[in-house]
Amino acid sequence: MPAALEPVEQEDIALEVNGERVEHRVPVRRLLADFLRDDLGLTGTHLGCEHGVCGACTVVMDGAAVRSCLILAVQADGRHVSTVEGLAPAGSLSDLQEAFRACHALQCGFCTPGFLMTLHAEDPAEWQGEDRIRELLSGNLCRCTGYSTIVDAVKAAWASDSPAASSGKGGA
Ligand code: FES
Numbered sequence: 001m002p003a004a005l006e007p008v009e010q011e012d013i014a015l016e017v018n019g020e021r022v023e024h025r026v027p028v029r030r031l032l033a034d035f036l037r038d039d040l041g042l043t044g045t046h047l048g049c050e051h052g053v054c055g056a057c058t059v060v061m062d063g064a065a066v067r068s069c070l071i072l073a074v075q076a077d078g079r080h081v082s083t084v085e086g087l088a089p090a091g092s093l094s095d096l097q098e099a100f101r102a103c104h105a106l107q108c109g110f111c112t113p114g115f116l117m118t119l120h121a122e123d124p125a126e127w128q129g130e131d132r133i134r135e136l137l138s139g140n141l142c143r144c145t146g147y148s149t150i151v152d153a154v155k156a157a158w159a160s161d162s163p164a165a166s167s168g169k170g171g172a
Pocket residue numbers: 046047048049050051052053054055056057058067068069070
């Protein structure tokens with residue numbers, strides 16, 4: 001009779017995070033959000049609900065916005081992950097971050113990284129107009145702003161004469 005398989009508790013993963021290769025041994029049950037925050041120190045990714053509702057934990061994986069509270073770190077093995085820390089060089093802001101600041105699109109700021117990463121994954125050309133922008137942002141919850149200023153910021157950053165709009169995806 002074959003011996004019972006021992007459960008695997010840790011696994012080695014290698015991925016790219018914000019353009020840098022990362023190799024790490026992680027518990028197989030570690031969430032991607034916890035891996036980013038606790039193992040890599042990238043605390044810009046926030047945890048609100050921890051069950052896929054609020055969007056605060058949104059990161060971009062292989063070009064798509066994903067909830068990092070619903071993904072295991074081992075599932076990111078071999079992938080490319082972007083977090084809010086990777087949007088702009090240290091000490092500067094991206095076009096969209098600048099627009100959030102200029103339009104007062106945040107108060108406490110807890111939700112903001114999730115909004116930015118959701119927007120970063122998208123092609124502005126496909127989300128023109130207030131209704132479409134509100135539809136895009138419907139998966140991210142903000143308790144402070146009432147959304148109007150966030151929509152204003154997105155419209156400003158994605159306006160046709162903005163470098164963000166002409167640079168293809170995101171502009172975040
Ligand atoms: S913490 Fe992941 S969606 Fe809320």
